[in-house]
């Protein structure tokens with residue numbers, strides 16, 4: 396089928412290149428001409444496993460093309476995916492201005508019977524909202540709107556798109572729902588066709604549940620520290636229960652990223668607006684915020700009780716490993732807290748690049764883990780990049796002022812670290 400994808404970000408680029416991989420004819424548009432130029436040359440502007448190969452395949456087969464501006468992509472499209480950002484507004488709600496702007500822009504040029512699909516995470520009621528905007532802006536009759544939320548994890552987006560746990564389609568028009576489901580031919584997963592509001596709610600509920608699960612294990616980790624139990628053992632013990640499962644039971648510095656914080660905030664906002672105080676979810680947010688502070692306290696303890704004048708080496712700045720994304724990263728928030736308390740922060744991250752310079756101008760960015768540890772009173776490991784497992788800790792220890800390490804991702808082996816003479820602390824470990 397002829398597909399247009401608007402927005403070549405993490406979600407749009409994955410969606411476009413995967414649909415081309417499935418054999419569809421895809422035109423992907425972005426407002427950012429520099430990004431489009433790079434993509435046309437086969438350069439991937441984000442770190443995503445498998446994306447360079449898919450992009451090369453799509454361009455070579457001419458099934459995947461990139462253009463500047465949404466109208467240029469939608470003219471002959473049968474299905475149009477909206478993948479522009481829906482950032483968090485000041486009031487906590489999801490900001491729909493980009494979705495609205497694109498809908499107004501494409502309405503007059505949409506072909507009859509086109510299906511417009513919200514793939515970005517949008518509040519409940521957005522399918523009706525986009526339908527209204529399209530008809531106001533001159534879309535021909537027969538244009539319908541559907542919700543088809545994505546559940547992609549950054550770093551594994553291509554794998555998650557091609558091997559989804561389920562495909563969710565929300566649409567009042569059964570024929571349009573069938574057309575959207577047919578796009579996923581070749582992918583083996585349950586297809587849940589439902590009403591738009593339920594589909595939109597599924598996305599928020601899924602992210603809110605996962606965020607709450609992470610806050611739960613972080614809270615249990617705090618309990619473990621108080622009663623001298625080991626959270627890793629606890630996670631194992633409860634994870635065997637299929638009703639709980641092992642996934643998303645890794646304690647850490649707290650959750651962040653481009654989705655959880657804004658989606659949880661948008662759900663809390665929508666609940667309040669609907670007259671429901673979502674205390675459980677608010678609790679997950681409060682635990683998450685406190686978790687950032689618990690990490691700062693661990694570092695303060697590791698350097699002897701005061702951060703003023705201390706040198707802290709930071710390993711990892713992205714919100715999780717295997718991505719270059721620093722949006723709402725716990726590591727970035729914790730670095731700012733360390734700076735606030737007068738510490739000198741020298742950080743290394745394998746992928747953070749330019750964004751880190753912009754977001755953390757006061758942080759001294761270093762070339763590798765050893766360089767970040769040089770002369771430090773303590774090192775704090777904030778992102779679970781695999782390479783941090785394999786550093787030469789003798790060399791690290793020798794380069795530091797004091798051998799103190801806070802492992803906020805429980806990546807390392809406590810006994811081995813202590814054998815190497817490190818004052819080692821982690822999250823909920825005995």
Ligand code: UDX
Pocket residue numbers: 401402403404405406407424425426427430478479480481482493496497514515516517653654
């Ligand atoms: C998007 C949605 O923002 C988010 O709600 C959802 O949860 C995940 O998908 P992401 O792909 O990470 O997030 O967004 P981003 O990486 O910011 O990409 C959005 C792209 O849309 C950018 O490249 C931007 O240039 C482009 N865009 C934005 C347009 O092409 N036109 C616009 O009018 C606005």
Ligand code: UDX
Pocket residue numbers: 545546547548549550602605609642643644645646647648649650651652653654655714715
């Ligand atoms: C998330 C959802 O997983 C995905 O389905 C949705 O489409 C977008 O939002 P992503 O933002 O890429 O994906 O991150 P995810 O892998 O879910 O991690 C979110 C945060 O939770 C990260 O900060 C991560 O470090 C943290 N986390 C996750 C933990 O601290 N422990 C865990 O066990 C899992």
